[in-house]
Amino acid sequence: MKKLLSLAMAAVMALSLAACGGSGASSTPAASAPAAPAASAPAEAAEFTGVEDGVLTVGMECAYAPYNWTQMDDSNGAVPISNVPGSYANGYDVMIAQKICDANGWKLEIVSSAWDSLCPAVQSKTMDANIAGQSMTADRMAEVDMAGPYYYATIVCVTTKDSPYASATSIADLAGGKCTSQSGTIWYDSCLPQIENAELLAPAETAPAMIMQLQTGAVDFICTDMPTAMAAVAKDDNLVILNFSGTDGDFQFASEEERAENVNIGISVLKGNTVLKDAIDSVLSAMTEGDFNALMDQAIAIQPEV
Structure with missing residues (x-):
């Protein structure tokens, strides 16, 4: 098996070199992924794929349903969490990771990691990849390379049905509200500050903590992406999604390219690791946006009560 895997990886490397290191083009009909900033591949990345042992080590929070x-x-x-004995990871990210491993003949290892530690773990080669609901932003892609997208996530707000903001039709209708989101996200850093006179509380460390603040009345609304919102509403029928996408009242970005990079969700790998990136992209490019949505619906359906 090791010999066959080595031959397979050598073949992938040869194909990568023949294509001058270019990634496979996605066949999905949604917004295209933003181009990564130009950079030369680090020497160590050219020799490192992370799956020489036949194991793809994937980092994720394991606390960001439905991802x-x-x-x-x-x-x-569900797959065992290697650094949390007796616990298992599941969700959309695990399903995508398993598809990638099955297609390449790899074993999947899941490692639980704090959100802010994900990219540093890939950079230090502790993790081969992060499949963790990360947006393909320019800032993130300056730190790591990203395969994908593997999902397209509309940005929305969530409030309670009895809230005065439940009938909002634009972000202008959220003016003066008390709000928060998860730390280290575009939702907290760029979206919520666009709301006039918003009372922006400290960011939540995790998605469940963010949702809990809404459920307990600590905030009037939160900002997140559609899958996270759908999962929350599926488990609490007192919550309602505010979706302003496609209207003049939506959150604004400097360009359509910037908007795309914030709704395109990608998979982080070590900068310059074209072999692993191309192997992942070859699997994702065979999936359509409909495939992604169907898999996300499945993840939401099996998400346990929290």
């Missing part, structure tokens, strides 16, 4: 979560058994295809 990923922790459960206590292996039901519905």
Whole structure:
């Protein structure tokens, strides 16, 4: 098996070199992924794929449903969390990771990591890849290379049904509201500050903590992406999604390219690791936006009660 894997990886490397290091083009009909900033591949990345041992080590929070979560058994295809004995990871990210591993003959290893530690872990080669609901922003792609997109996530707000903001039709209708989002996200750093006179509280460390602040009345609304909002509403029928996308009242970006990079969700790998990036892209490019949405619906359906 090791010999076959080595031959397979050598073949992929040869193809990568023949294509001058270019990534496979996506066949999905949604917005295209932003181009990564030009950079020469680090020497060590050219020799490192991360899967020489036949194991793809993937980082994620394991606390960001429906992208990923922790459960206590292996039901519905859950995978053991290697650094949390007795716990299992599941969700959309795990499903995508498993598809990538199955297509390449790799074993999947899931590692639980704090959100802010994900990119540094890839940079230090502790993780081969992050499949963790990360937006393909220019800032992030200056630190790592990103395969994908593997999902297209509309930015929305969530409030309660009895809130005075429940009938909002634009971000202008949210003026003066108390709000928050998850730390280290475009939602907190760029979106919520666009709301006039918003009372922006400190960011939540995790998505569940952000949702809890809404449920307990600590904030009037939160900003997140559509899958996170859909998962929250599926488990709490007192919550309602405010979707302003496609209207003049939506959150604004400097350009359509900037908007795309914030709704395109990608997979982080070490900068210059074209072999692994291309192997991942070859799997993702065979999937359509409909495939992604169907898989996300499946993840939301099996998400456990929290």
